[in-house]
Amino acid sequence: MLGPALLALVALAVLVGGLVFGGGAAPLPLQDPGPVVRWGLPVAKLGVNLGAAGMLGAILLAVFALSPKKEREYGLALDVAAGSAGLLTVSAASVGFLNFLLVTGKTVTFDSTFGSSLGVFLTEIELGRAWLLVTLGAAAVTVLAFAVRNQVAVLFLGVLAVATLVPMVQQGHAASAGSHNAAIAALGLHIVFAAVWLGGLVTIVILQRQLDARRLAVVMARYSSVAIVCFVVVAISGYASAAINVGAWDRLGTDYGIIVIGKVLALVSLGLFGALWRTRLIRRLDRVAADPAKRASGLGTFWTIIVAELAFMGIASGLAAALGRTASPVSDDTIAATTTPAEILTGSPLPPWPDWYRYFTEWDLDLIWLLAAGFGIFFYVAGVIRLRRRGDKWPIYRTVLWVAGLLLLVYITGGGVNVYQDVLFSAHMGAHMALTMAVPVLLVPGAPVTLAARAIRKRDDGSRGGREWILWAVHTKFAQVVANPIVAAVVFVGSLWVFYYTPLFRWTMVDHIGHEWMIVHFLISGYLFVQSLIGIDPVPYRLPYPFRLLLLLITMAAHAFFGLAIMMAEGLLLADWYGAMGWGTDALVDQQLGGGIAWSIGEIPTLALAITVAIQWSRADEKETKRRDRHADRTGEAELEAYNAQLAAVAERDARRGD
Structure with missing residues (x-):
């Protein structure tokens, strides 16, 4: 336990120094x-950060790096997750309680008034409710981590653990920043991936006594691949978050800016340690596994690098907790003084007038989808390179279409369409149509599942890597149901009506979580529908080609009917949103334009799908003809001769009956 203790001590020492330097614990005027509250609150938040890290990191290792067949290491990892979730539960409850004392100015008493005030704070005030949800979620993870051992159950436990942190992400500097959605996305990515990075390393330190040199090298190599991704995400999201909260380069000289610089230096140092992992430590452990006499030197190298890395992680954790209590240079008062109706509703200023060229020059990047697309392109190309190095072929058009689809996704979620979709219904509908029809038409022919199955190395120790989890996902009963062509078509069309004519539409506009859910839903529903028509990846059932064309025509007709319904509507779908932006234009006319986009924009993807189905149909007929010709050549036209003999026999029988 030396490693975790060192991490906690360094983090606590750096936190105290950061609070003294930045004035985060200074008396309030x-x-x-x-x-007790001024110092206890940041210390409790440090406990939240460390607890979340241990929880997510241990679950990630159990899901991705460890095998249930090796019960000691697997069970210990889940015990670490449970203990860390318990720390998160206690720390989150403390943060909620101390925030109550900070906000209300009350002193602790044991009468009914104090209890009722605390209850109101935790259930009706957003800040208190957020920390109550974190506490309850962490408590649930604590109990379940002790109870579950099945890999799939642990995967869903990881989803619950990430969801537990969502209310926490929506608090702090990001919640009041001018670029609200961008700040929330950057902070969320930063917290989750930093937690996985830190917690995974701490878990390995705790597990190392249960692992021999060869097994330790394997687990560390798997963790290292995850740590690379975490480093990239933490670096980019940290830069984005700092840019939003600092505001300008000249503000780096403020107390907040100097603490940010210290955190950046710690992050760079951690990146260098990650390089040492991959270039020295893992190879040293491989040599130790081959020669047990070198075990002492191998473990010495292990502890030297690990202790130093944990120390720098402690520095980064302490500075992060100190930043949470240090005033940001971007003043909330300045933001409030320039508030417009658009800022009240969307959290961002009204963009420039939407001239046509603005859709290509204005940008508001969504960091989540920028990173998702970047990693999607990188891993896809890496898979293609691996196939070609071993002599396998992969059509170039698949790579081109996949890359084009992800680049289009980046533009739709971060370009001019994204800039205007919150303030113009027509732009929102254009984004919707592109996500459901244009992007999937490019992504599906890329056959990512087939590529993953062929390029990712198969695990043989009972653990599940990327290949195993992808194949599990596409073979689940749920996936088999939603991949059915009829179900996919019904979801594709039915979700239009459910989305726009229920409270879901409002939720996706007022809540950034809802906005991200909308993108995911549109992408998946469109992907499944296109996959059922022209997909290359394996699915449980495909319609014959004539019925695919029929299904396409019926679905697109229903889609066009939805567009006409929007065009003919006499009232606004969200009158208090799109009608209150201050454009000085007729919001109903813009909504009717959006209906026209929904009615007409599907023509090009529909034509592309119809042509593709026709080409696949023709090629399938050609393949069947060639197969029959080859069979006839092998059998010497035996089938044809047998058929002719059968016809002759029938003719002879008919002649006898006539006589």
Whole structure:
């Protein structure tokens, strides 16, 4: 336990120094809650960060790197997850309680008034409700981590663990920043991936006594591949978050900016340690596995690098907790003074007038989809390179279409369409149509599942890597149901009506989580429908080609009917949103334009799908003809001769009956 203790001590020491330097624990001029609250709140938040890290990191290792067949290492990892979730539960409850004392200025008493005030704070005030949800979610993870051992159950436990942190992400500096959605996305990515990075390393340190040199090298290599991804995401999201909260380069000289610089230096140092992992430590452990006499030197190298890395992680964790209590240079008062109706509703200023060229010059990148597309392109190309190095072929058009589809996704989620979709219904509908029809038409022919199955190395120790989890996902009963062509078509069309004529539409506009859910849903529903028509990846059932064309025509007709319904509507779908942006234009006319986009924009993808189905049909007939010709050549036209003999026999029988 030396490693985790060192991490906690360094983090606590750096936190205290950061609070003293940045004034995060200084007495307040009005309603000062006292030193216990001022110092206890950041310490409790440090506990939240460390608990979340251990929880996510241990679950990630159990899901991706460890095998249930090796019960000691697998069970210990889940015990670490449970203990860390318990720390998160206690720390989150403490943060909620101390925030109550800070906000209300009350002192702790044991009467009914104090209890009722605390209850109101935790259930009706957004800040208190957020920390109550974190506490309850962490408590659930604590119990379940002790109870579950099945890999699939642990995977869903990981989903619950990530969801537990969502209310926490929506608090702090990001919640009040001018670029609200961008700040929330950057902070969320930063917290989750930093937690996985830190917690995975701590878990390996705890597990190393249960692992021999060869097994330790394997687990570390798998963790290292995850750590590379975490480093990239943490670096990019950290830069984006700092840019939003610092505001300008000249503000780096402020207390907040100097702490940010210290955190950046710690992050760079951690990146260098990651390079040492891959270039020295893992190879050293491989040599130790081959020669047990070198075990002492191998473990010495292990502990030297690990202890130093944990120390720098402690520095980064302490500085992160200190930043949470240090005033940002971007003043909330300045933001409030320039608030417009558009800022009140969307969290961002009204963009420039939407001239046609603005859709190609204005950008508001969504960091989540930018990173998803970047990693999607990188891993796809890496898979293709691996196939070609071993002599396998992969059509170039698949790579081109996949890359084009992800680049289009980046533009739709971060380009001019994204800039205007919150303030113009027509832009929103254009984004919707592109996500459901244009992007999937490019992505599906890329056959990512087939590529993953062929390029990713198969695990043989009972653990599940990327290949195993992808194949599990596409073979689940749920996937088999939603991949059915009829179900996919019904979801594709039915979700249009359910989305726009229920409260779901409002939720996706007012909540950034809802906005991200909308993108995911549109992409998946469109992908499944296109996959059922022209997909290359294996599916449980495909319609014959004539019925595919029929299904396409019926679905597109229903899609066009939806567009006409929007065009003919006499009232706004979200009158208090799109009608209150201050454009000075007729929002109903813009909505009717959006209906026209929904009615007409599907023509090009529909034509592309119809042509592709026709080409596949023709090629299938050609393949069947060639197969029959080859069979006839092998059998010497035996089938044809047998058929002719059968016809002759029938003719002879008919002649006898006539006589």
